[in-house]
Amino acid sequence: MTQHNLINRRTVLSGIATGSTAITCGCLSGGENTGFKPGENTLGTNGIFEDIFIDGTDLVLEFSDDSSIDHVNVIDPNGELFAERQIAAGVDRTRIEIGLEYDPGEYDIIALENDGVQTTQSVVIEPDVRITDLRLARNHPEKMFEGASDIDIRTEAIVGLENAGSGPDQAIRLAFSGEVPRPTPDEYEMSGIYDRDSDIRQESEGVEILPGEELTVYSQLMPFSESGQNVSCSPDTVEGAFQVVLETAIQEKIVSEEYSVSFTGESLGECDIQIEGQP
Structure with missing residues (x-):
């Protein structure tokens, strides 16, 4: 899914930076902050960029018809050169791979002509991955992946999951803790996520979550297995709470959501397990 309007500020240089050191380190003296506000798109007014957006794991730069630049540098949040591109005459678009190993934060996109800085656009590229829903497969078998077994x-x-941010990310570990029959051991090193793209049954190494994307993943940890001994089931109903934790490759904070749960029945093998607020 394409995520447009990444710009959060626009800096137009009043002077021309000279020398490769000044360009690659992002030391752009003489710049003037125009007070660009998040969500605004005034790219067309600078005569160089028509649009800047993320497409998949690529940063896409689109140039106006009047643009005459011949080079673009991208500076990462640490002030180091992330990428550079030669722009041939007549080219109206270029793509720069971000991948899934980048540093989240503010990137400066520097447009040059004959080694002179013409303008700089600053964009924030960072994911915002969230857990948006949790359902038990036993209560929603129709929502499970094709070929799911009875044990699954x-x-x-x-x-x-949802990525409400402006940069791509990858879910790399799912875990359950608290009052579930089978919590995820701390030393468990696999992802705990079912690999939907594999021809053989295995856990995924990671699931891409692109900006603006919503998707569903399936645990491969058996957190609600009747063989677990961490909780009990009773006709009088046992209530508790558990946490779902998601780690990603890029996002610095770990995503966690807590859910209230009840267990009703004679034993875990015949237990009615309900998550509060879920059908």
Whole structure:
């Protein structure tokens, strides 16, 4: 999904920076901050950029018809050169791979002509991954992946994710803690996420979450297995709470959501497990 309007400020240089050191380190003396506000798109007014946006894991730069620049440098949040591109005459678009190993934060995109800085656009590229939904497969078998076994349906969870940020990310570890029958061991090193793209049954190494994307992942940890001994089930109903934790490759903060849960029945093998607020 394409995410447009990444610009959060626009700096137009009143002077021309000279020398490769000044360019690659981002030391752009003489710049003037125009007070560009988040969400605004005034790119067309600078005569160089028509649009800047993320497409998948690429940064896309589109140039206006009047642009005569011949070079673009991208400076990362640490002030180091992230990428550079030669822009041939007549080229109206270039793509720069961001990938899934970048530093989140503010990037400066510097447009040059004959080694002179013409303008700089600053964009924030960072993910904002969230857990948006959790359902038990046993209560929603129709929402499980194709080919799910009876054991999958009895023991696994369905987790909704969203990337509300401006940069791509990758879910690399899912874990359950608290009052679930089978919490994830701290030393567990696999992702705990079902690999939907593999022809053989295995855990995924990571699931891409692009900007603006919503997707569903499936646990491969059996957190609600009746063989677990961390909780009990009773006809009088046992109540508790558990946490779902998601680690990603880029986002610095770990994503966590807590859910209230109840267990009703004679034993875990015949237990009615309900998450508060879920059908």
